[in-house]
Amino acid sequence: MSAASTVWQRNPVLAWREITGSAVIISPAESVMHELNGTGSVVWRMLDGQTTVEQIAARLCTEFDVSEETALQDTSSLLEELAALKLILPAQAAGGAKGATAP
Amino acid sequence: MSLAAPMPGGCAKGPTPLMDGVVSRTVRRHLPFGVHFDLTYRCNERCVHCYLDHEDYGELTTAEILAVLEQLAEAGTLLLTFSGGEIFLRPDLFEILEEARRRHFDVSLKTNALLVTPQKAARLRELGVRRVQISIYSDDPAVHDAVTKVPGSLERTLAAIPLLQAEGLHVKIACPLMTENLASFPGVLALAERLGVSYIFDPTITPMIDGNAEPLAHRVSGTELLPVLQEPKLRGCRPESVDASALPVSVGSASSSGIERDAYDDLPCSAGQNTCYISPYGDVYPCVQLPVAAGNLRRERFADIWSGSAALERVRAVRQSQLPVCSACSIRKYCERCPGLALMEGGDLVGAYERACELAEVKARLDGVADAVSELHRRQRATQPPMPFAESAASAAAAR
Numbered sequence: 001m002s003a004a005s006t007v008w009q010r011n012p013v014l015a016w017r018e019i020t021g022s023a024v025i026i027s028p029a030e031s032v033m034h035e036l037n038g039t040g041s042v043v044w045r046m047l048d049g050q051t052t053v054e055q056i057a058a059r060l061c062t063e064f065d066v067s068e069e070t071a072l073q074d075t076s077s078l079l080e081e082l083a084a085l086k087l088i089l090p091a092q093a094a095g096g097a098k099g100a101t102a103p
Numbered sequence: 104m105s106l107a108a109p110m111p112g113g114c115a116k117g118p119t120p121l122m123d124g125v126v127s128r129t130v131r132r133h134l135p136f137g138v139h140f141d142l143t144y145r146c147n148e149r150c151v152h153c154y155l156d157h158e159d160y161g162e163l164t165t166a167e168i169l170a171v172l173e174q175l176a177e178a179g180t181l182l183l184t185f186s187g188g189e190i191f192l193r194p195d196l197f198e199i200l201e202e203a204r205r206r207h208f209d210v211s212l213k214t215n216a217l218l219v220t221p222q223k224a225a226r227l228r229e230l231g232v233r234r235v236q237i238s239i240y241s242d243d244p245a246v247h248d249a250v251t252k253v254p255g256s257l258e259r260t261l262a263a264i265p266l267l268q269a270e271g272l273h274v275k276i277a278c279p280l281m282t283e284n285l286a287s288f289p290g291v292l293a294l295a296e297r298l299g300v301s302y303i304f305d306p307t308i309t310p311m312i313d314g315n316a317e318p319l320a321h322r323v324s325g326t327e328l329l330p331v332l333q334e335p336k337l338r339g340c341r342p343e344s345v346d347a348s349a350l351p352v353s354v355g356s357a358s359s360s361g362i363e364r365d366a367y368d369d370l371p372c373s374a375g376q377n378t379c380y381i382s383p384y385g386d387v388y389p390c391v392q393l394p395v396a397a398g399n400l401r402r403e404r405f406a407d408i409w410s411g412s413a414a415l416e417r418v419r420a421v422r423q424s425q426l427p428v429c430s431a432c433s434i435r436k437y438c439e440r441c442p443g444l445a446l447m448e449g450g451d452l453v454g455a456y457e458r459a460c461e462l463a464e465v466k467a468r469l470d471g472v473a474d475a476v477s478e479l480h481r482r483q484r485a486t487q488p489p490m491p492f493a494e495s496a497a498s499a500a501a502a503r
Contacts, residue, residue, distance in 0.1 A: 012231075013231040014207070014231075015181060015204075015207055015208055015209035015210070015231070015233070016181070016207050017176075017179060017180070017181040017207065018179075019125060019128060019129060019134065019136070019179060019181070020128045020129075020132060020134070024125050024181060026181070026209045026233070028209070028210075028231045028232065028233035029271060031233060031234070031273055033121055033122060033125070034121075035121055035124070035125065
């Protein structure tokens with residue numbers, strides 16, 4: 001299963017907030033904080049379990065001066081990192097914490 | 104184009120560059136990053152030093168609390184601590200926690216854990232609560248139960264800790280230090296280490312929230328605190344020896360959000376800068392120890408209070424370097440001056456107060472400072488007329 005072919009969603013156990021344009025994320029189990037920069041935060045916002053990687057990359061192309069190929073490559077790379085850190089889950093597997101679903 | 108790899112950092116293991124960066128931004132922008140929300144003042148213990156009266160004068164309803172959570176999320180709050188009173192006395196606690204987690208808050212709890220059951224511990228884990236701080240006054244049941252005035256309370260509280268740990272929750276022991284339990288601190292330290300939990304010892308005993316000074320009778324003096332301050336494991340009590348990689352063991356304020364960092368620079372603390380306190384009645388204060396009413400959430404929205412309160416503006420304007428007495432103090436780096444206690448005990452938000460001076464002098468002496476006298480005491484001595492020789496000799500004889 002590659003990052004590019006999967007629809008992802010934020011891990012519902014996480015605490016997170018956008019603070020001055022950056023997504024600040026806390027994993028309760030490990031008590032570890034992560035932060036994404038502005039561009040990464042745009043991706044984070046779109047990880048709703050419905051938006052495909054291609055759609056995310058297309059959005060980046062419209063918001064930033066970047067080619068479609070680069071956007072897709074960088075998005076896939078970021079998603080792989082986020083998945084390795086268990087900050088995102090494949091949408092179909094994201095049962096998540098009861099009561100901790102997206103509003 | 105860089106999407107910037109996520110930067111892992113430890114938010115439970117003391118200050119980190121990442122945490123500092125986030126905190127700095129929230130301070131500069133006055134974003135309410137952390138909120139301490141007391142859900143009730145009712146309690147099933149009657150601790151001798153408590154600053155609350157345990158009555159219910161009309162707590163926020165479930166619907167009101169859920170509405171406040173929505174407003175806090177909109178305002179940018181991430182760190183949310185629910186406390187009391189005893190939070191498990193609220194029958195709607197889990198409904199509140201569900202909503203808090205649905206809105207992606209990082210949730211910590213403060214409790215005496217008397218009402219924790221395996222089922223409740225499991226539910227806390229399911230909801231993604233990160234940390235549970237539990238008050239323990241001694242490893243000796245006689246001492247602990249005498250403080251709480253509830254027979255069997257230590258046994259019940261200790262029984263809850265493995266239940267929470269079994270669910271993977273981070274447990275922290277908070278031990279307020281007072282005359283009744285000062286001798287117990289080595290035992291609590293050993294207990295925490297045996298249980299594998301973090302801990303904090305706190306000699307801060309405050310007046311009651313209505314200004315009643317009765318709890319202050321339980322305070323230990325700076326000299327009596329020496330064994331605690333000299334304990335090598337409590338490195339946090341010595342300003343120069345704080346190790347950024349150290350486990351979160353310290354002597355500090357029980358009301359601390361745990362996010363005090365260099366990011367505050369010339370500010371006295373986080374109160375009103377990027378943190379605040381909400382009472383069970385919806386009153387918003389800069390801090391639980393700084394009861395300056397900024398507004399009430401039954402009448403105003405949180406964002407309006409946070410951005411428009413004159414009381415908060417006054418607190419935010421205070422700078423350490425401009426404090427009329429303390430800025431000139433030669434031992435100020437040993438001082439943990441609290442603006443709230445300055446107001447409650449000294450009557451002046453920007454003033455010096457006796458307790459802070461006393462503890463700073465003790466710490467400075469421990470660190471080998473020869474002339475460990477606070478600026479307040481220096482000025483007091485300078486304005487006292489010299490004692491006539493005959494009177495001085497008589498006093499000395501009387502003292503003998």
